[in-house]
Amino acid sequence: MPILQPDTVYQLLRNITSPVVAITSERDGKRNGMISDSAVRASIAPTVPRLSVYIHKFNFSHDLIFETGRFVLHLLRDDQFELIHRLGFASGRASDKLAGVPHRLGELGVPVLDDCYAHFECRVVNVMDVGSSTCFLGDVVAVGYGAARGPQGAVMTAAYFRAHMPATWRAQYERLLEAAQAYAAERARDIRPVIWRGLERS
Numbered sequence: 001m002p003i004l005q006p007d008t009v010y011q012l013l014r015n016i017t018s019p020v021v022a023i024t025s026e027r028d029g030k031r032n033g034m035i036s037d038s039a040v041r042a043s044i045a046p047t048v049p050r051l052s053v054y055i056h057k058f059n060f061s062h063d064l065i066f067e068t069g070r071f072v073l074h075l076l077r078d079d080q081f082e083l084i085h086r087l088g089f090a091s092g093r094a095s096d097k098l099a100g101v102p103h104r105l106g107e108l109g110v111p112v113l114d115d116c117y118a119h120f121e122c123r124v125v126n127v128m129d130v131g132s133s134t135c136f137l138g139d140v141v142a143v144g145y146g147a148a149r150g151p152q153g154a155v156m157t158a159a160y161f162r163a164h165m166p167a168t169w170r171a172q173y174e175r176l177l178e179a180a181q182a183y184a185a186e187r188a189r190d191i192r193p194v195i196w197r198g199l200e201r202s
């Protein structure tokens with residue numbers, strides 16, 4: 001087997017990133033949103049719609065989702081750069097990132113963004129500890145299109161975002177990515193067994 005450099009492996013793995021999605025959460029009236037490109041369909045059964053997503057433990061959203069077992073995942077259109085910048089480049093710990101972003105509370109009491117390609121309201125049914133992050137497995141309990149009420153435009157992919165983000169954002173994007181990579185490298189091997197409390201209760 002050829003030995004590939006870590007950078008080459010990382011570039012190959014980028015082929016396995018997901019579309020760029022916005023993930024919202026809510027706890028005790030505090031509403032938040034973040035960006036991810038690590039979401040995937042987690043069930044092929046149309047009657048059991050499921051998805052999963054990896055969220056770093058240093059993100060505020062991680063705690064909100066872990067503590068409430070609820071989140072909404074939004075597919076975005078490929079013109080929603082500003083929203084990605086707002087939700088994905090700074091933490092919501094100290095600010096209200098959803099202020100000024102039109103939304104309503106969905107069936108689970110979690111913000112549903114008006115402007116998106118489509119959204120999936122999810123209830124967490126299991127989690128996997130990944131050391132530096134948690135993989136949340138969610139049952140999809142409600143679905144809708146954005147305010148246009150039908151699929152509009154194309155879905156934002158991770159590759160499209162990286163290639164077309166405004167040049168003035170790139171240095172900050174690279175800095176944030178490097179910091180997240182350092183965090184992940186330090187904690188990736190510290191995997192702990194975790195039992196999702198929702199399962200314990202059932």
Ligand SMILES: Cc1cc2nc3c(=O)[nH]c(=O)nc-3n(C[C@H](O)[C@H](O)[C@H](O)COP(=O)(O)O)c2cc1C
Binds near residue numbers: 034054059084090
């Ligand atoms: C294109 C893109 C993809 C991202 N993917 C992830 C991801 O898969 N998992 C993650 O935990 N953070 C990801 N992030 C970073 C979070 O969105 C970012 O840390 C955000 O500020 C977290 O906000 P919060 O602290 O309010 O939860 C991504 C950011 C961008 C711009």
